[in-house]
Amino acid sequence: MSLSIHEVRKVAQLARLELSEADLALMQQQLSAILDYIDQLNQLNTDDIEPLAHPLPIHNVFRPDTETPSLPVEEALRNAPSRVGDYFGVPAVFTDEPISH
Amino acid sequence: MSLIEKTASELLALQNTGQLRAIEIADAFLSAYAAREPKLQSFMRAPDADAIRQQAEAIDKKRNNGQPVGRLAGIPVAIKDVLCTRGIPTTCSSQMLEHFVPPYDAHVIERLQAEDAILFGKTNMDEFAMGSSTENSAYKASRNPWDIQRIPGGSSGGSAACVAGCQAPLALGTDTGGSIRQPAALCGLVGMKPTYGRVSRYGLIAFASSLDQVGPFAHDVRDCALLLEAIAGHDDRDSTSVNDPVPAYTQSLDQPVKGLTIGVPKEFFGQGLDSEVENAIRQALKEYERLGAKLIDVSLPHSPYALAAYYIVAPAEASSNLARYDGMHYGHRTATKGDLIATYCKSRAEGFGKEVQRRIILGTYVLSSGYKDAYYLKALKVRRLVKKDFDDAFQQCDVIMGPTTPTAAFKIGEKSNDPLALYLSDVYTVSCNLAGIPGLSIPCGFTRSGLPIGLQLLGAPFTEEKLFRIARMYEAVTDWHTRRPQL
Numbered sequence: 001m002s003l004s005i006h007e008v009r010k011v012a013q014l015a016r017l018e019l020s021e022a023d024l025a026l027m028q029q030q031l032s033a034i035l036d037y038i039d040q041l042n043q044l045n046t047d048d049i050e051p052l053a054h055p056l057p058i059h060n061v062f063r064p065d066t067e068t069p070s071l072p073v074e075e076a077l078r079n080a081p082s083r084v085g086d087y088f089g090v091p092a093v094f095t096d097e098p099i100s101h
Numbered sequence: 102m103s104l105i106e107k108t109a110s111e112l113l114a115l116q117n118t119g120q121l122r123a124i125e126i127a128d129a130f131l132s133a134y135a136a137r138e139p140k141l142q143s144f145m146r147a148p149d150a151d152a153i154r155q156q157a158e159a160i161d162k163k164r165n166n167g168q169p170v171g172r173l174a175g176i177p178v179a180i181k182d183v184l185c186t187r188g189i190p191t192t193c194s195s196q197m198l199e200h201f202v203p204p205y206d207a208h209v210i211e212r213l214q215a216e217d218a219i220l221f222g223k224t225n226m227d228e229f230a231m232g233s234s235t236e237n238s239a240y241k242a243s244r245n246p247w248d249i250q251r252i253p254g255g256s257s258g259g260s261a262a263c264v265a266g267c268q269a270p271l272a273l274g275t276d277t278g279g280s281i282r283q284p285a286a287l288c289g290l291v292g293m294k295p296t297y298g299r300v301s302r303y304g305l306i307a308f309a310s311s312l313d314q315v316g317p318f319a320h321d322v323r324d325c326a327l328l329l330e331a332i333a334g335h336d337d338r339d340s341t342s343v344n345d346p347v348p349a350y351t352q353s354l355d356q357p358v359k360g361l362t363i364g365v366p367k368e369f370f371g372q373g374l375d376s377e378v379e380n381a382i383r384q385a386l387k388e389y390e391r392l393g394a395k396l397i398d399v400s401l402p403h404s405p406y407a408l409a410a411y412y413i414v415a416p417a418e419a420s421s422n423l424a425r426y427d428g429m430h431y432g433h434r435t436a437t438k439g440d441l442i443a444t445y446c447k448s449r450a451e452g453f454g455k456e457v458q459r460r461i462i463l464g465t466y467v468l469s470s471g472y473k474d475a476y477y478l479k480a481l482k483v484r485r486l487v488k489k490d491f492d493d494a495f496q497q498c499d500v501i502m503g504p505t506t507p508t509a510a511f512k513i514g515e516k517s518n519d520p521l522a523l524y525l526s527d528v529y530t531v532s533c534n535l536a537g538i539p540g541l542s543i544p545c546g547f548t549r550s551g552l553p554i555g556l557q558l559l560g561a562p563f564t565e566e567k568l569f570r571i572a573r574m575y576e577a578v579t580d581w582h583t584r585r586p587q588l
Contacts, residue, residue, distance in 0.1 A: 003466075007466075008462070011462050011465050011466045011469060012462055013446075014465050014469065015420060015449075015461045015462050015465040016424075016427070016442070016445040016446050016449050017446060017449050017450050017453070017458055017461065017462065018443075018446035018447050018449075018450040019450065019458075023458075027458075027459065027462060030459060030520055030521075031459070031462065031463060031466070033520075033521050034412060034463060034520065034521055034524075037408075037409060037412070037521055037524075038409045038412060038413060038476070039409075040406065040409055041406055041409050041410065041413075041479050041480065041483055042479075043406075044403070044406060044483060044486070046479060046482035046483060046486070049482040049483075049485055049486060050482070050485060051478055051481030051482050051484070051485065052481055052482070052484045052485035052488060053311065053481055054311050054341075054537075055297045055311065055488065055535070055536055055537020055538075056297055056298050056341065056343070056537055056562075058340070058341060060340075061337070061340040063337065071204055071205075075204040076204070078202065078204065079200070079201055079202060079204075079430070079431035079432075080430060080431060081428060081429070081431070081432070081433070081434035082434065088429060088430055090429050091438070091439070091440070091441060091444050093440075093441050
């Protein structure tokens with residue numbers, strides 16, 4: 001099945017990836033080839049088959065609701081791209097002005 | 102045989118009898134790293150020589166004082182750069198995590214430290230474990246020690262190259278669709294993907310959570326069993342980690358399986374299989390017959406569809422797992438100022454390489470409204486059929502055998518512009534991950550041009566012990582595992 005450029009653009013937007021026009025075109029071509037390959041699954045009749053999301057029977061695992069130490073602030077912030085005091089620094093959401101201190 | 106060419110078990114024995122010190126082992130492998138790294142490019146960064154030597158000296162001291170030491174005392178173990186190591190950069194070979202230093206250790210790292218293993222650096226990989234050659238690393242392509250013009254396989258290619266190239270006797274990799282078994286086969290090593298749930302995924306940076314599993318690379322079956330024994334077991338920080346006792350794999354290794362029945366699926370010997378690889382596999386099967394095993398035909402009728410199902414399930418899970426990289430708490434953030442969405446889109450476009458972007462987009466597409474039933478749900482149904490094929494086959498046989506890969510190692514650059522061609526190199530390995538069963542690759546010969554060939558052994562869930570015993574039967578009468586490349 002082939003994808004249109006419009007569809008690739010929309011999916012890239014959903015995936016929060018900025019792609020150039022050239023990248024979009026290449027992606028369209030490569031994804032279409034992969035989807036063509038994937039389409040062979042339609043040769044199989046799976047009407048009465050239960051989907052299998054996980055190889056093992058999994059069940060909820062509970063633990064006692066007890067307090068345990070969490071990551072110290074300094075360690076939690078060590079990998080932050082931007083830091084403001086004891087917080088993660090992020091671009092302002094409601095204005096165009098980035099936060100500055 | 103020089104020190105660096107020995108197995109971990111041999112190095113342990115030499116230490117236990119007082120003929121070798123951990124510091125000598127550390128120095129030998131540090132020298133091998135320095136001498137061979139320019140050729141092999143196995144590692145992301147140089148192993149920390151000071152930390153390694155310090156650790157080795159501490160182990161020698163323990164031994165001298167008569168204190169008990171762990172099962173891997175003084176043995177260097179290289180770590181795929183997808184496993185979190187506290188205070189040591191962990192990049193997944195991605196620009197996204199270029200500066201990421203984990204504040205905690207993965208469960209398997211804690212287990213290695215508890216056994217006195219020496220953490221010997223972080224190995225190169227395909228970015229976020231997506232690939233089959235390490236060419237998708239954002240930093241470098243690792244080389245196959247048997248022919249440095251060729252790929253070592255992937256995604257755990259750096260781990261395979263460093264063990265095959267004798268820069269470390271053992272390494273950890275991860276396997277989501279073949280990423281341990283394929284490079285093990287292409288580099289002439291023993292590599293295992295354990296049963297899903299056998300090894301904790303805590304601290305393993307997620308690619309596809311229902312498929313990912315950590316496992317060992319080694320020169321021979323005993324070393325592989327030794328390393329799995331150390332890392333397997335329950336961990337309550339991974340809710341899919343199974344709470345069953347870990348058998349002493351190394352103890353039962355030399356007991357052959359009596360009345361062994363080997364299932365040979367015709368689907369693994371079809372179009373696309375290289376004739377030299379096929380011959381080597383047929384020879385290995387004959388060797389098993391000579392050892393008293395019975396070969397039977399089994400059918401895995403849905404295995405030809407496993408790859409297509411895999412390339413829906415894995416990207417779908419990846420697109421969800423990799424949504425966490427938003428450039429806010431850690432990871433790359435774009436320098437370009439913009440609003441929230443633009444910051445996300447730019448950070449991710451700059452931080453992720455092309456293959457990762459391709460899989461995120463594919464995964465997003467197959468999960469998107471209007472397509473989810475046709476693709477994702479369909480793939481999950483096929484996944485059940487693939488698993489049922491194995492369940493049925495294991496009613497008739499102890500193990501399924503076939504090639505690990507359709508061809509020996511290909512040349513660097515040969516498939517890098519054709520993602521689908523590259524995906525096809527996983528054709529024999531992905532069904533094992535979909536079904537959650539254990540898989541082992543062992544060396545079973547070389548092509549005329551001297552490239553290793555791997556035999557794949559697949560077992561029912563939690564039969565790792567039996568797989569090791571079966572693999573050892575063949576290894577005991579062959580010498581492929583004793584060969585080392587000229588470097």
